[in-house]
Amino acid sequence: MKYAKKRRPRIGKALHRIGKDGNPVKERHINVLLLRAQCPICYSESRRHSKRVRRLFEIGLSCETDLMVHHGMYYCPTCNKHFPICPETIAPKHSGYTARVIRAAIDLVESGSTYAKAAETMYKKYFVDVSHASIHEWKLAKDTKALETCGA
């Protein structure tokens, strides 16, 4: 669906559009924009440079759902660097899926289903198309993180 140029996204409300395969896709918009943020390198306060939108696959209850996260891009004059701020509680860095999707998939595996079966359930129950290899990677990442935190 194409939006008019000046139209602002309706934060918090869901829009529906028709996906590539002809099925409806729900779009939810959330806003995590801040005027200032701390630079991750030198910790000095940096001003917002621009706005970005990140599209993530989210758990859907009635149809496929995309979570559109409106976040900021910040500029630190000390380091001469631009950096984005998008909370890790919403989605891990460089991930196309939300943290909620990852948690749900790991829960399925931990409750005893195979990776292939978990991927199938994710599609049938939550309308999230995810490969069993991705679920395997998330599970491995979670297990290694747990090992590191307990000092093994």
Ligand SMILES: [Zn+2]
């Ligand atoms: Zn800096």
